[in-house]
Amino acid sequence: MKRLVEIFLRRLGSLLATLVVMSFIIFLLVEIMPGDVAQMILGQSATEESVAALREARGLNDPLLERYGRWISGVVVGDLGESVYMKGVSINSILWRKVGHSVILAMTAFIIFVPLSIFFGVLAGVKEKKPIDSIISFFGLATMALPEFVSGVILITVFAVQLKWFPIVSVLPIGESIWQNLNIVILPALSITLVMFGYISRMQRSSMISVMNSDYIRAATLKGMPRKYVIFRHALKNAMLPTITIIGMNMGWLFGGLVVVETLFGFPGMGSLLMTGIKTRDVPLIEACVLLITIIYSVSTMITDIMYSYLNPRIRFQGGQK
């Protein structure tokens, strides 16, 4: 238990440090890189004078540290600030709705790929070296290697352009919520699923194989226990451990992939919002999206770590050395 608390605190500390460091770096980067929001707003009519005036009006001429301080003190109390690009529009008013959509997308993908890949991974592991194993393994390798936008394009061509089962674009009809339009989530979720499937099923397969070859499973089989019982009661439990880690470790890819998939499908989520923020040099918007992705990502790795320690008796009881 002490170990879990320790992991938790350490993770929390590094998360906070990350948020502060990262948010500052973004402020700094936008500051030193060419192109700024005033330029973006003024476009062709930008002159030195008008850029300066606009920067002044939006409070962009204050020293960097002062602006950063102002922004972060707001964040601490839950005020993510106002878009510098779209004046008068608070980040809170546009962010959370999209975050909700992204979370639904990620969860849908999660619900599909976790059981699917564990099932096929176990199947391949149990049937090691049989044709079914080769097929699953190769399929896993292939889907794992396809970037989300490649598999997404294939899915669009097949299911949206040819079969017309799903819409090509994930647009929400005005006045309706995402719950009434879950069909727009399916194709994006599937393209994430394909990538994740490869990683997880392969990991599940190899850990299944090593567990199946371990002494205690052999002993159990020799004792005459039914094969199914051995697989589900003994082998699976132990073979899940590395899988959980790999799921957690791949959450990073999942969120990176989310940006790509949302861009491909025009899905109204956090990823496309981040893209908009970057294009318009809208610092508070970029900050909010990056911070949120960081938090979600860190929290999910943290949960993985804790679950891993909890499930793995060696770590739980030793309480030491990693």
Added chain:
Amino acid sequence: MKYFFYQLKKSPLAIIGIAIIVFWLIAAAVGPSMISYTYTQMDSMNQMVAPGEYGHLLGTDSLGRDILARIVYGSRSILTVALLTSMVSTLLGILLGFSAGYFGGKVDTAFLRTMDILMAIPPLVLSMVILGILGNSSIVSLTIIVSIAFIPATARVSRGVLLTEKSQEYVSAARIRGENHLYIMFVEILPNTTGPIIVEATARFAYSIMMVASLGFLGVGLQPPTPDWGMMVIENKPVIAQAPWTVLFPALAIASLVIAISIFSDFVSKVLIHER
């Protein structure tokens, strides 16, 4: 090495993988001189022609540019960037990971904390934000930023590898001989850790290709007219219904290369781990 070829003979999949990698390397090296089109040349009479027609083996895009030429030239940039990033990130990873693991104590703690911070952001998101703010990516900026995004992973692996070697007797022997730290790290330890490091580097190579392609897709990768496979996919997506080959071939190029490298890295890890 003998064992490598022995294993290779037994694994047809690995042979296919290696063949595909070699194919792309040759394509990148000599391909451009073998194709009668350049990647910007526009055959304006033959826009969006299907593969095989009018002398365009893989067809043309909406500007009449030869898809084959663009893919072949594109293989140069993507292989260059991916090779560079996997090398830079592995080398820097070794440098950082080894130093941290070797010296331990405060250095190690500082290293781990820094890596924790970098690890808390998905590498794709990190590169995308920085490149997007930068506005115009070149091979150099792309390499630097993607390498930075990859360093936490490579450095952690290197550190882990070093820690397993550190307690070996030859290390303490070298210490007693009075060798300096750098010598011990890179002349004594490094040669003994090539196995896992090569495995990591080949896997990193596959990730780099995916990353560079995805960044190109998001529009923050190499800028036109430099052909980039990922960019070709998004650029031609509007005509996917009329001219699917414009999207499909670059997508297949990405897929074939990444799958081949993954197969290869899989194979390498199998061989090297058995060898140990």
Added chain:
Amino acid sequence: MRRTLLVVLLLAIPMMVFAGGDAEKAAPVKQIRVAEQVPGLITPGVWDGQAFSMNSSIYEYLVEINAETGALEPLLATSWETDAGKVWTFKLRQGVTFHDGSVFNAEDVKYTLERTQDPSIGHLKKADFEVMESVRAVDDYTVEITLKEARPTFVYQLTDYSMAILSSDYDYASLGESKPMGTGPYTMSQLVPKESALLKKNPNYWVEGLPKIDQIAIYFVSDIDASISMLESDRVDVVPFVSPEIKQRLDGVDGIKIISPYQEMRFISMRVDEAPFNDNRVRLAFKYAMDPKIIARNVAKMELNDGVFYDESPIMASLAEYKNIPLRGRDVEKAKELLKEAGYPNGLSTELYYASDHPFGKELSQTIKELAAEAGFDIVLKGYTRDIYLSQYWLNVPITLTGWGGRIDPSMLLALAFKGDGPWNESHLDDPVLNDLIEKVSREADPDQRMVYYHEMQEWFFENGPLINVQVPLLVAISDRVVDYKHPLSQLPQYKYMDIL
């Protein structure tokens, strides 16, 4: 028990969904659905012109252009008069109210015009209106504008999309992006930034019988292909800004038509105060290397003069001021010879800068590079996102490719972009003949005399000019059910006249 509950739940979910759908169908409303580009900003003055169905329905102008005849017609101004173009007096319409209930009057017009000069707003048309000396509200419904110098075509500037009339009592600085408000035929009912907008008929609109439809539903979709698929699956009725490839694809599709209300301009400008383009022979060589037909086909997927035009002067082919000078035709040999004469026997190397995220930018720049290469120009393309292009490179580089909106009256554009002291003089021209012609044309009150100057100017450009002007079509895909789609040059679609079957 548990199982029963589960069944009930499973049945209940789809029923709730259907119930939701039914409730909406209960009240049939006439609506037009639009899928348009994701707008950047939407406050008039800084608005990038993308969310144009939304803004053209919420806001109104002093005058409007008749989409059929191209004539100027009264809107919020009922009449206007001027003394040779220096002092302008506008009579305003009475009985018009803003959506927030406040009454439209002369103060609002004064506020709107003066706002263009407020540096903290960053008004896009600041330079155009710098010519104003003062704006005076004579009485509640009369406005008098005094210009610094005579400008007989000033009234045309008021049709510009940035010149939507705003209420002087409304805080556009903080509400413009979230709660747009004007006197237009539609009011904002629901706005989700970057996602969608729902506009409802303005019940107090001042024209009897307009608008004809009850609401406009606008989706902001960045991917044009996606918008088209929404059109094809009958989820929207109007998609503006479709690409030439899409036009090709939709030609002949039942129920959908593509119209091109007008052209926009793309200027390829050579900088004349530096080598190599300070030598007119190099400029001519560059122009001889161009093939208008190939440019038209590559860039717009259309035949030349059928929706896409090529010229060497900044006057659009669709304007009355345009003089039809025959194209010089492609002559690579002649181009090479001219280069040789100018001292570049082996060709020369230069750079073309463009905004990579601007429509037609990539296609046009790459086509030009290829065409010029045959005559010995080795052009390095430098594409940057629009903000960086405009802020870092535009106005300072050998060749630029910039987008320019069409204007009914070309004199303003000439003064801004081709006069020696013009703020957007991308080619760094300072030619006494041209300066003089531009000066004269902006001050001349007699339309016939203006025409003479315009023609002279176009000949000057043909002989000496540093410019290639490719006029690319604005393409709009609409469902056949949409009736009376009206969309005049330099203005926005006029939804109030439209109906749907």
